[in-house]
Amino acid sequence: MQEKGNISIHTENIFPVIKKFLYSDNEIFLRELVSNAVDATQKLKRLSSLGQFTGDLGDTTIEISFDEQAKTITISDKGIGMTAEEVKKYINQIAFSGATEFVEKFKEAKDANEIIGRFGLGFYSAFMVADKVEIQTLSYQEGAQAAKWICDGSTSYEISDSDKTTRGTDVILYINKESEEFLNKARLEEILAKYCRFLPVPIKFGTKTTSEPDGEDEEGKPKYKSVEVDNIINNTNPAWTKAPADLKDEDYLAFYRELYPFAEEPLFWIHLNVDYPFNLTGILYFPKIKNDFDLQRNKIKLFSRQVFITDEVKDIVPEFLMLLHGVIDSPDIPLNVSRSFLQADSNVKRISNYITKKVADKLGELFKTDRKAFEEKWKDIGLFVKYGMVSEDKFAEKASDFVLLQTVDHEFFTLKEYAEKVKDIQKDKHDHVIYLYASDMTKQDSFITTAKDKGYDVLLFDSPIDGHFVSYLEQKTEKTQLKRVDSDVLNKLIQKEDDKQLALSEEESGAIKTLFEKAIQKENMKVEVAALGEDEMPVTVTMDEFMRRMKDMAQQGGGMGFYGALPDNYKVSVNGNHPLIKRILTSTDEAEKENLAKQAFDLALLSNGLLTGAELTQFVKRSVSLID
Numbered sequence: 001m002q003e004k005g006n007i008s009i010h011t012e013n014i015f016p017v018i019k020k021f022l023y024s025d026n027e028i029f030l031r032e033l034v035s036n037a038v039d040a041t042q043k044l045k046r047l048s049s050l051g052q053f054t055g056d057l058g059d060t061t062i063e064i065s066f067d068e069q070a071k072t073i074t075i076s077d078k079g080i081g082m083t084a085e086e087v088k089k090y091i092n093q094i095a096f097s098g099a100t101e102f103v104e105k106f107k108e109a110k111d112a113n114e115i116i117g118r119f120g121l122g123f124y125s126a127f128m129v130a131d132k133v134e135i136q137t138l139s140y141q142e143g144a145q146a147a148k149w150i151c152d153g154s155t156s157y158e159i160s161d162s163d164k165t166t167r168g169t170d171v172i173l174y175i176n177k178e179s180e181e182f183l184n185k186a187r188l189e190e191i192l193a194k195y196c197r198f199l200p201v202p203i204k205f206g207t208k209t210t211s212e213p214d215g216e217d218e219e220g221k222p223k224y225k226s227v228e229v230d231n232i233i234n235n236t237n238p239a240w241t242k243a244p245a246d247l248k249d250e251d252y253l254a255f256y257r258e259l260y261p262f263a264e265e266p267l268f269w270i271h272l273n274v275d276y277p278f279n280l281t282g283i284l285y286f287p288k289i290k291n292d293f294d295l296q297r298n299k300i301k302l303f304s305r306q307v308f309i310t311d312e313v314k315d316i317v318p319e320f321l322m323l324l325h326g327v328i329d330s331p332d333i334p335l336n337v338s339r340s341f342l343q344a345d346s347n348v349k350r351i352s353n354y355i356t357k358k359v360a361d362k363l364g365e366l367f368k369t370d371r372k373a374f375e376e377k378w379k380d381i382g383l384f385v386k387y388g389m390v391s392e393d394k395f396a397e398k399a400s401d402f403v404l405l406q407t408v409d410h411e412f413f414t415l416k417e418y419a420e421k422v423k424d425i426q427k428d429k430h431d432h433v434i435y436l437y438a439s440d441m442t443k444q445d446s447f448i449t450t451a452k453d454k455g456y457d458v459l460l461f462d463s464p465i466d467g468h469f470v471s472y473l474e475q476k477t478e479k480t481q482l483k484r485v486d487s488d489v490l491n492k493l494i495q496k497e498d499d500k501q502l503a504l505s506e507e508e509s510g511a512i513k514t515l516f517e518k519a520i521q522k523e524n525m526k527v528e529v530a531a532l533g534e535d536e537m538p539v540t541v542t543m544d545e546f547m548r549r550m551k552d553m554a555q556q557g558g559g560m561g562f563y564g565a566l567p568d569n570y571k572v573s574v575n576g577n578h579p580l581i582k583r584i585l586t587s588t589d590e591a592e593k594e595n596l597a598k599q600a601f602d603l604a605l606l607s608n609g610l611l612t613g614a615e616l617t618q619f620v621k622r623s624v625s626l627i628d
């Protein structure tokens with residue numbers, strides 16, 4: 001039999017378009033062809049298990065080989081094969097049924113992935129790297145005649161009998177000039193490792209040398225010899241495809257190491273396994289996060305029936321879950337479509353919700369079963385939980401039971417427990433409960449100490465997400481405000497009915513204010529006289545909570561550019577009840593007055609970590625002269 005014909009498409013010559021347009025992503029040709037080989041093998045296995053194929057399955061290893069001289073790459077399988085009729089039907093027609101649409105749409109598509117799958121062009125991706133493609137195939141059906149198909153990248157093909165005697169299909173690519181990089185062992189190995197590492201049928205690529213036991217030497221020690229064995233590049237049975245009941249912790253950890261050989265051990269993991277209403281399997285690992293958000297992203301690998309698709313799962317899992325590692329495998333995620341389409345897809349939404357729920361359930365369970373261990377891991381989990389809460393309402397609902405607030409004394413409380421703990425003592429005269437927090441225990445030490453001396457509790461919010469989390473908590477908790485310990489003097493942060501009275505007259509107060517303004521001489525420092533306890537600091541420098549939050553947001557690119565441009569404004573609270581202030585007032589020596597005011601102010605700056613450079617030098621000099 002010999003036949004020539006034209007591939008049934010309306011467009012004159014589609015291959016140059018494919019080739020040119022898809023050039024950047026052309027390595028996926030191998031993924032497509034190996035996937036077809038795997039499908040053909042799996043189909044035969046299924047027929048065999050259904051009793052529709054009674055022959056011997058034999059070794060079904062798929063083989064990838066290349067010939068540098070002949071400039072060919074060959075993908076051989078021992079699957080169902082095709083008859084000439086089937087080649088005509090599947091290769092010539094089916095693959096191009098969407099061709100007209102393709103030609104219209106290809107201009108919009110952004111990468112090869114989008115086109116290849118969307119238009120069923122899997123096989124034709126071969127033409128991205130080949131000038132000519134040949135198929136040699138023998139169907140599994142009894143008495144089938146082997147067929148040969150050749151196409152040189154134009155729309156015409158040639159089909160004839162082949163002398164192939166073994167079942168299955170060989171696809172031979174005659175690699176074009178621009179794609180000769182693929183005629184290279186290391187490059188092919190790299191692509192196979194990327195896309196085919198967990199395919200369910202063994203894939204052989206050349207051979208490798210290993211050592212095998214070879215009896216004993218004269219001294220009775222074991223001997224080894226080198227042997228050449230098939231180089232099988234894939235693990236056909238990765239952990240996520242197994243039943244959770246069949247896996248031990250070691251298996252999960254071993255699989256983690258297989259995926260990320262250099263990563264630290266994960267904290268724990270979740271095995272996803274669902275059939276209905278969508279099919280999804282996978283294992284998600286919780287890594288140790290350690291505050292380095294960005295490094296952690298893009299670690300989840302997306303597979304479809306064990307074929308690697310991408311590690312950009314941005315639109316499939318919620319943003320905060322991007323911090324997780326591991327794999328998800330779902331044939332129900334529409335793969336090769338545009339991102340905006342993905343977001344609107346109902347399966348994708350369901351999958352995303354499902355994963356979110358699973359993760360929340362797992363965390364809830366850990367918290368319930370072993371709170372101590374949960375607290376110990378909080379440094380890593382906390383960031384993740386808070387990120388989840390501020391970004392996903394559904395997650396927040398569940399997580400509000402186990403999100404922990406950590407105090408500066410390293411104690412942990414749930415939201416409920418904490419509210420209970422501080423509800424009386426930290427209630428102000430307006431009936432608001434004030435949560436005090438620190439973001440830097442070293443820098444804010446003097447403020448923390450003052451608050452603790454008063455019997456107040458101080459939370460620690462020192463992770464990158466805490467700025468957002470603080471606003472979130474405030475929104476979600478009624479009649480509760482969060483204030484950083486250094487955002488004002490304490491009795492302004494939590495105002496009580498029985499607040500201290502100022503021991504100074506209005507006149508004295510005014511005099512002190514003027515004196516300090518003169519001593520400080522800084523436009524961004526606003527002086528105010530406050531009535532604090534005698535044992536509190538004589539001068540305190542603070543930055544307003546609102547102002548600081550806006551500035552923080554501007555710094556993080558949160559759109560508060562206006563605030564970002566403002567200078568850092570501080571409030572200088574002079575404690576009118578402090579003995580030092582009285583001493584300054586009563587002193588008759590103008591120089592001493594100014595010196596003491598400067599000294600008290602510098603001490604306040606010093607305890608905020610704001611005293612540097614020439615000012616610090618002057619302070620040290622002045623201090624020396626004071627103790628002289």
Ligand SMILES: Nc1ncnc2c1ncn2[C@@H]1O[C@H](COP(=O)(O)OP(=O)(O)OP(=O)(O)O)[C@@H](O)[C@H]1O
Nearest residue numbers: 036037040081090091095117120121122123124169
């Ligand atoms: N190695 C093979 N053995 C047997 N049949 C094959 C082989 N490769 C391709 N085919 C047949 O050709 C058809 C078209 O293949 P093609 O890769 O273009 O599309 P697909 O595999 O159906 O879909 P896609 O690759 O886009 O997911 C296949 O459905 C299959 O019937």
